Amino acid sequence: MFVNKEAVGKRILQIRKKYGYSMQKFGEIIDNAPKGSVNSWEKGVNLPNEKRLKQIATLGNMTLNELLYGSFKEYVDMLITEKLGIELPEEFTRTFYSLLEQNGFTYGDDIEIVRLVNGFLTYHNLTTKETAIFYQPTAYSGDYFDGIIQKADSSVLVCRAYADKANNTLHIIPAFENGQTEEVADFFHALKSITAPHNNNYFTSGFLTLGLALRDSKVIIYGIDEKQGTAQVIPYEYDCESDAYIQNEHLSYTRQDSFFREATKEAVYWKMQSDRSNP
Template sequence: MKVDQQRVAKKIREIRTNLGYSMAQFGELISNSPKTTVNNWERGINLPKEDKLKKIALLGKTTVEELLYGRPEEVLTNLLKDHFQLQVNPAFLQQMLAFLKQQKVDVYDEMTIMEFLQGIMDSGMLVERNDPYLTYSKVEGTESLYTAAAANDPLDSSPRYYAYVDVKNNRVHLLPYTFAKRQKYLYHNLPDLTNQVTIDFFTRAFPLLGIDLEKSKIVYYGINRSNENLDSIEYVYRKEVFIFESNVNESKHLYKPFEIETRKILTYLKAIK
């Protein structure tokens, strides 16, 4: 990965000035480097050696990689722009970074990142469209629980669902969000996943969750409007026809916490009738 010496120079200068050191004082801290050496670093004439980079990064409360190449967001943005001529929205970018972290992929490993980007490029994920789609944000302190909100929706960008992502079994569980603006509607109206626009709405970000669309299943937690019973359905993707088909009687794959929450909402809705 190429180092932009002028960017590094600017960052070193920022670290020094933020700490309130003169060039001479800063040099003393960095292995007794002379003022002229610090001056050369800050002018981008040359780079500090590895041991000195580590000390500078430590003083700046950053990493050597971030000092040399920029923040992960910058690295990914530049790779997308330089190699794929693409620019993605910030929420999508954060999802990509979260997925890389989950997969233990080093964002500064350029070839691995390029292979990853090419993979989701081939899946059509990086084609920016203006229609709404769900973006998934991990709930802090959990491994597999997310909130899902609709990107590109000017009327409602707040969370709509909780999502439990079962990567091992390629299954995503969707429960209407507790404080969703249209919570009752979301419970009573199970999605039509034979419609390509609807499918894309739910699945466009699946690769960033580690979910393979062709093997994917969606379990939707709803309430039957007519008989007021739990109406949770598992949808299975059929790659031959590019749609999800429902297993109406499927119940063995329910995620227990979502089932319990749905029953609580069911009781609440009955009580306020």
């Protein structure tokens, strides 16, 4: 990301003044830099070389990233302004930054952070009308969720989900009992297009709420193989470069047995109905 030399200069000035050093003394400590170099750093004309930057960061009791970009919150603010051209609302930032840090995101995770911002905004309907699944915890377990689509005056159940946080995996099974409402039809359409680049927000916008990270994530879909009349499990893994989920039959994962049993029962019911329709 772009380094704001003026902002770095102000941080260098704060470090120097904190210890009461003159420019000359400060330069002597930082690899014998001339007074003129220190002056140019503080004015934001030039940046110190890497060796000197590390020395200044150590003196200021901060990381190199903190010296270059400020706090992680400041870094994300600059990133979003630079990449998306928006200023995040306060009600958004209170939740979002803590969730980023809890899930291990840090300086340099630019692509993922921007993707998560877009997804989080969609999920909370702050700046977009794009549809996304809202994952609501069920009453009997914090790892099981009802996947619903919010409407103006109601909500529609479209799937059930299980968040395997230890393996960064989301298991999803359609809410078969809800028939063919518009929202359910949209859900199945989204399933078919999950492998299309930049088209997974429908499922992944709520990842931070689920305790999952987009990077290296897996999505396991449980359904019906209509040709065979049997339960079907389709595993997908996220590819960061293409921003798409790729189907991988050899993917290692732990099957969610309750979802598989439910899919099996639905497959039996579907086959019975199909046989009746085609004697």
